[in-house]
Amino acid sequence: MNVWWLMVTCGIVTFLIRFSFIGAEGRWAMPSWFRSALPFVPIAALTALVAPELLLVSGKLALIAENSRLWAGVLAIGVAAIWRNTLLTIAAGFAAFAVLRAII
Amino acid sequence: MAGFGFFWSVWFGSVGVDESLVMKEETGRAAAFALGVRALLPMHLGVAPFGVIYGVVALQSGIPPLAAIAMSSIVFAGSAQFLLAQLVGAGAPFLLATGAVGLINLRHALYSASVAPILAQLPLRWKLLLSYLLTDEAYAAVIPHLLKTPQSPLAHWILFGSGFALWAGWQLATIAGVLLGAQLPENLGLDFALPLTFIAIVVPMLTDRVRVATALVAALVAVLLSGLPWKLGLFAAALSGLATGLVLRRAKP
Numbered sequence: 353m354n355v356w357w358l359m360v361t362c363g364i365v366t367f368l369i370r371f372s373f374i375g376a377e378g379r380w381a382m383p384s385w386f387r388s389a390l391p392f393v394p395i396a397a398l399t400a401l402v403a404p405e406l407l408l409v410s411g412k413l414a415l416i417a418e419n420s421r422l423w424a425g426v427l428a429i430g431v432a433a434i435w436r437n438t439l440l441t442i443a444a445g446f447a448a449f450a451v452l453r454a455i456i
Numbered sequence: 457m458a459g460f461g462f463f464w465s466v467w468f469g470s471v472g473v474d475e476s477l478v479m480k481e482e483t484g485r486a487a488a489f490a491l492g493v494r495a496l497l498p499m500h501l502g503v504a505p506f507g508v509i510y511g512v513v514a515l516q517s518g519i520p521p522l523a524a525i526a527m528s529s530i531v532f533a534g535s536a537q538f539l540l541a542q543l544v545g546a547g548a549p550f551l552l553a554t555g556a557v558g559l560i561n562l563r564h565a566l567y568s569a570s571v572a573p574i575l576a577q578l579p580l581r582w583k584l585l586l587s588y589l590l591t592d593e594a595y596a597a598v599i600p601h602l603l604k605t606p607q608s609p610l611a612h613w614i615l616f617g618s619g620f621a622l623w624a625g626w627q628l629a630t631i632a633g634v635l636l637g638a639q640l641p642e643n644l645g646l647d648f649a650l651p652l653t654f655i656a657i658v659v660p661m662l663t664d665r666v667r668v669a670t671a672l673v674a675a676l677v678a679v680l681l682s683g684l685p686w687k688l689g690l691f692a693a694a695l696s697g698l699a700t701g702l703v704l705r706r707a708k709p
Binding site for chain 2: 367395
């Protein structure tokens with residue numbers, strides 16, 4: 353199997369997925385229900401990325417004291433909710449993560 | 457000097473006020489681009505180690521160094537590149553590898569739909585460029601800005617800024633990984649920067665109960681289906697969250 357051909361094909365597939373709706377815009381009428389779902393895309397997609405990172409350890413649910421990512425993440429969620437500041441949220445999350453990793 | 461001012465504004469965010477209209481538009485673009493770059497910068501903490509590890513894993517899978525580096529600009533999709541490296545190492549058939557990469561990247565279609573109305577009026581070359589640069593990170597970093605001012609004539613420069621910043625960082629990290637060779641860097645936990653940044657982006661968006669429910673359902677489904685291959689659980693979770701938001705918004709407008 354030629355690695356280069358595989359890469360180029362996968363690159364085209366990836367690009368076409370990303371271009372799909374951007375390219376189709378104006379050529380088809382996006383249904384109104386579809387359009388009204390779009391504001392939820394960042395919330396749904398990004399939460400789906402984050403949740404397993406916090407809740408799973410080695411692929412298993414880990415609601416335990418030793419899961420430092422979970423508790424640092426919970427703290428970060430609180431900080432983000434109160435101060436709505438990106439850098440502060442990251443700093444607080446990392447600080448909590450470092451402290452918890454050192455303790456545990 | 458215009459070039460210097462441009463870079464100055466990228467890194468320090470201070471854009472001087474200019475008299476001429478032309479200059480105003482130029483500084484507006486520079487400021488929008490800079491906004492995108494700055495929004496993405498914290499993510500480099502998490503992306504850089506990820507890119508280095510990709511470089512190492514690709515070499516270990518038997519991919520030649522030049523091809524490993526080129527893959528980061530040809531495919532330009534973190535988790536798909538990891539998967540592809542593993543599949544090549546395992547000698548997986550062409551169609552299976554291509555299909556798996558397609559499935560793992562399906563969620564990008566949602567980002568495409570999300571930004572499509574904002575980019576609708578742009579010429580094709582911009583649509584092609586921004587599609588190529590549309591990743592989890594680049595999208596996440598600037599989507600709050602884009603949703604705040606969807607009619608902004610400079611929205612595409614913001615997205616270009618974050619897309620380019622991620623692209624450049626990813627290429628450098630990949631090259632570093634390939635040069636490091638067999639040596640995996642020590643796990644310092646820097647990858648935690650990515651979920652933290654996503655938290656910082658999503659939490660302020662949870663302004664009502666429908667949005668909170670959207671997030672809770674997406675989180676629940678993502679965890680429940682995390683065992684599915686090719687990140688299909690992520691895609692199913694995102695769709696479940698979308699459906700939740702849509703249904704609840706209809707029920708209680």
